[in-house]
Amino acid sequence: MSASDERIPHFIREIIREDNRTGKWEGRVVTRFPPEPNGYLHIGHAKSICLNFGMALEFGGVCHLRFDDTNPTREEDEYVRSIIEDVRWLGFDWGDHLYYASDYFGLMFDHAVALIRKGFAYVDDQTSEQIREARGTLTKPGRESPYRNRSIDENLDLFERMKAGEFPDGSKVLRAKIDMAASNINLRDPVMYRILHAAHHRTGDAWCVYPMYDWAHGLEDSIERVTHSICTLEFEDHRPLYDWFLDKLEIYHPQQIEFARLNLAFTVMSKRKLLQLVREGRVSGWDDPRMPTLSGMRRRGYTPESIRNFAEMIGVAKRDSLVDMSMLEYCVREHLNKSAPRAMAVLDPLRVVITNYPEGRSEELDCINNPEDPAEGTRRVPFGRELYIEQEDFREDPPPKFHRLSPGREVRLRYAYFITCRDVVKDADGRVVELRCTYDPETHGGDSPDGRKVKGTLHWVSAAHAADAEVRLYDRLFTVPDPASETDWLAHLNPRSLEVVTAKIEPCLKDVSPGYRCQFERKGYFCADPDSRPDRPVFNRTVTLRDTWAKIEGKMNR
Ligand code: ATP
Ligand code: MG
Numbered sequence: 056m057s058a059s060d061e062r063i064p065h066f067i068r069e070i071i072r073e074d075n076r077t078g079k080w081e082g083r084v085v086t087r088f089p090p091e092p093n094g095y096l097h098i099g100h101a102k103s104i105c106l107n108f109g110m111a112l113e114f115g116g117v118c119h120l121r122f123d124d125t126n127p128t129r130e131e132d133e134y135v136r137s138i139i140e141d142v143r144w145l146g147f148d149w150g151d152h153l154y155y156a157s158d159y160f161g162l163m164f165d166h167a168v169a170l171i172r173k174g175f176a177y178v179d180d181q182t183s184e185q186i187r188e189a190r191g192t193l194t195k196p197g198r199e200s201p202y203r204n205r206s207i208d209e210n211l212d213l214f215e216r217m218k219a220g221e222f223p224d225g226s227k228v229l230r231a232k233i234d235m236a237a238s239n240i241n242l243r244d245p246v247m248y249r250i251l252h253a254a255h256h257r258t259g260d261a262w263c264v265y266p267m268y269d270w271a272h273g274l275e276d277s278i279e280r281v282t283h284s285i286c287t288l289e290f291e292d293h294r295p296l297y298d299w300f301l302d303k304l305e306i307y308h309p310q311q312i313e314f315a316r317l318n319l320a321f322t323v324m325s326k327r328k329l330l331q332l333v334r335e336g337r338v339s340g341w342d343d344p345r346m347p348t349l350s351g352m353r354r355r356g357y358t359p360e361s362i363r364n365f366a367e368m369i370g371v372a373k374r375d376s377l378v379d380m381s382m383l384e385y386c387v388r389e390h391l392n393k394s395a396p397r398a399m400a401v402l403d404p405l406r407v408v409i410t411n412y413p414e415g416r417s418e419e420l421d422c423i424n425n426p427e428d429p430a431e432g433t434r435r436v437p438f439g440r441e442l443y444i445e446q447e448d449f450r451e452d453p454p455p456k457f458h459r460l461s462p463g464r465e466v467r468l469r470y471a472y473f474i475t476c477r478d479v480v481k482d483a484d485g486r487v488v489e490l491r492c493t494y495d496p497e498t499h500g501g502d503s504p505d506g507r508k509v510k511g512t513l514h515w516v517s518a519a520h521a522a523d524a525e526v527r528l529y530d531r532l533f534t535v536p537d538p539a540s541e542t543d544w545l546a547h548l549n550p551r552s553l554e555v556v557t558a559k560i561e562p563c564l565k566d567v568s569p570g571y572r573c574q575f576e577r578k579g580y581f582c583a584d585p586d587s588r589p590d591r592p593v594f595n596r597t598v599t600l601r602d603t604w605a606k607i608e609g610k611m612n613r
Pocket of ligand 2: 091
């Protein structure tokens with residue numbers, strides 16, 4: 056069963072179904088994906104994208120793409136562009152519903168003025184340290200600010216002058232007037248606006264007061280008439296504040312619903328940490344194929360289908376968990392097995408000379424492009440007297456269960472012939488550098504004419520026709536399942552997360568375009584990298600054919 060065939064029930068789907076049944080939103084379903092453009096999207100965001108766009112699609116609604124760009128200091132257009140590209144790549148469409156929170160700055164300001172007029176907000180002159188210190192703790196109530204009881208007129212005047220740029224950064228804030236003794240600390244007069252004389256990526260120098268997340272977010276949802284405002288669990292304690300603002304303003308009021316964020320083992324997901332990896336050159340960029348970013352996964356060869364299937368498979372829950380990388384890799388493998396054509400490449404070449412094959416001759420053999428998909432047909436692959444096979448497919452002293460090539464033993468070269476190893480050539484250090492083999496011309500195509508059985512089937516390439524390719528083999532970026540929980544998380548970077556080898560590839564792989572995905576027979580799925588040049592293709596290993604990690608991770612999690 057593939058994840059896409061089966062819709063796994065979850066509580067958000069149930070809520071929407073129930074709302075449609077009772078007519079709570081008049082049958083409308085409006086969700087949104089609201090990234091802050093301060094980094095590239097990662098696989099955690101993909102979960103949120105699939106959920107928000109998925110619910111809208113399923114219930115005939117719409118999902119907005121909204122840039123939550125309320126913080127001028129960390130945001131950049133490069134991130135906006137990458138986010139647009141990544142959401143499209145994942146296969147989702149927001150139609151005309153592309154929004155920027157910064158477009159609402161004027162409306163937000165007016166709503167703040169309305170709140171001041173109602174006596175629910177005030178300008179505070181305390182420093183941020185004083186405010187923090189007076190906030191109290193879980194066991195101790197907060198203290199009211201000496202500025203809390205300013206008159207409405209004074210608050211209106213000061214707030215206008217904050218906006219006009221009369222005061223320096225940090226000298227004043229606008230706060231909601233709620234309850235300094237509230238058991239939920241988020242309700243202890245939270246800050247709504249701060250003064251920041253900073254240029255914004257879209258509004259330039261038009262503003263020097265910027266709204267805080269909790270104040271801005273509910274307004275954004277309300278302005279866009281969102282129905283279900285789906286967010287991650289850490290905002291559960293903020294929901295009373297989300298509701299308070301909208302109730303006091305008496306404006307359209309969406310429903311906030313929280314779900315558990317995706318945590319993936321052996322990587323980090325915080326944008327701050329990912330940015331640090333990029334800035335410090337620990338990876339080659341946001342799209343380094345080892346990164347958990349969508350651009351990294353795309354470059355590595357992951358397909359949008361496999362990521363969507365993964366999101367469906369992990370489900371939507373109320374409890375945080377650490378998901379195994381092997382689940383994501385399973386989805387990638389499952390999709391590529393169906394869709395990726397096969398080809399032959401030798402990653403660690405060992406020369407083989409077929410001594411009874413005429414010198415100077417070559418021939419072309421029919422190879423099946425994808426055994427899972429007959430429509431993909433066959434291709435012709437050159438064969439000659441000199442070939443390469445993998446070093447690991449030969450053992451001079453084979454252990455009991457080794458069924459590949461060894462002295463005197465016969466194996467099949469896939470789609471070609473049976474060969475028998477007759478002689479081993481070594482260099483001065485005793486290293487095997489060449490095998491002298493004979494072939495049986497009667498086994499053309501790799502079929503036995505007399506029912507003779509061989510236990511091993513090897514992939515190969517013709518030495519005269521092969522090209523060199525750079526192949527990048529990736530491993531986990533970190534050596535521990537949950538690096539973010541370690542004090543020195545960078546100390547746990549995997550020093551062997553990238554290995555580069557020069558492979559021998561069959562001719563059909565020479566000129567593929569970046570993004571081309573295929574299976575190297577017996578070695579895994581690979582994807583041509585943008586670094587490829589006509590004389591030197593570069594391939595990334597997307598995923599191995601079998602899961603070598605499930606067992607190891609199982610042990611580590613115990
Ligand atoms: P960071 O904390 O690293 O800055 P963020 O969660 O604040 O990341 P946003 O740009 O605000 O990043 O995220 C946009 C949306 O994606 C939010 O609705 C958020 O809830 C969701 N999201 C972010 N990370 C995850 C995750 N790991 N799993 C599920 N959803 C996520
Ligand atoms: Mg955020």
